Amino acid sequence: xxxxxxxxxxxxxxxxxxxxxxxxxxxxxxxxxxxxxxxxxxxxxxxxxxxxxxxxxxxxxxxxxxxxxxxxxxxxxxxxxxxxxxxxxxxxxxxxxxxxxxxxxxxxxxxxxx
Amino acid sequence: xxxxxxxxxxxxxxxxxxxxxxxxxxxxxxxxxxxxxxxxxxxxxxxxxxxxxxxxxxxxxxxxxxxxxxxxxxxxxxxxxxxxxxxxxxxxxxxxxxxxxxxxxxxxxxxxxxx
Numbered sequence: 114x115x116x117x118x119x120x121x122x123x124x125x126x127x128x129x130x131x132x133x134x135x136x137x138x139x140x141x142x143x144x145x146x147x148x149x150x151x152x153x154x155x156x157x158x159x160x161x162x163x164x165x166x167x168x169x170x171x172x173x174x175x176x177x178x179x180x181x182x183x184x185x186x187x188x189x190x191x192x193x194x195x196x197x198x199x200x201x202x203x204x205x206x207x208x209x210x211x212x213x214x215x216x217x218x219x220x221x222x223x224x225x226x227x
Numbered sequence: 228x229x230x231x232x233x234x235x236x237x238x239x240x241x242x243x244x245x246x247x248x249x250x251x252x253x254x255x256x257x258x259x260x261x262x263x264x265x266x267x268x269x270x271x272x273x274x275x276x277x278x279x280x281x282x283x284x285x286x287x288x289x290x291x292x293x294x295x296x297x298x299x300x301x302x303x304x305x306x307x308x309x310x311x312x313x314x315x316x317x318x319x320x321x322x323x324x325x326x327x328x329x330x331x332x333x334x335x336x337x338x339x340x341x342x
Binding site for chain 1: 267268269270272275329330334336
């Protein structure tokens, strides 16, 4: 089955600086890679996703890059703000295979230092 | 107008008891999921139903039994609760396999504490 590794497990960044979180996956058939943000005591919420036919996707201060050959993808947050503090999860799945099981990484606790 | 709702939000119970968690979604989605998030925040899928049919059944003790009376509801019944069952249980829903609409919407979670 799919195995998703995520690094680092904790990350502290000065407000205004950039943050990068990296994930690797094992199943070459995985083609859908979402990122979820979970604030303390809240539910995970999708912040951005990318499919295997795209190398990069941006949404304002958030971007995700995908390297299919190396089987890794990364989340980039620029101009970080205090409200970016949360746990971030990457995930991978085989979309459209009839069984869209999301395999999550172990999470990164991001702390923005004011 | 909550999209995915769960009850109860908190559940404290003793070892050996049986308990149920309920989930409802009003998004018109075909697929629903149960996830377990342990104390280290690791999110792991347990079950998934598509149109009331079980499609994902991970390696979960058979003390856990999901039930989907219709595609808007997915319940989780747990028999003979153990200390290790303490976790936050999240329900989620998505449009369904093969639709290309893969975003999963999570419920608020049920924090289960077994004493």
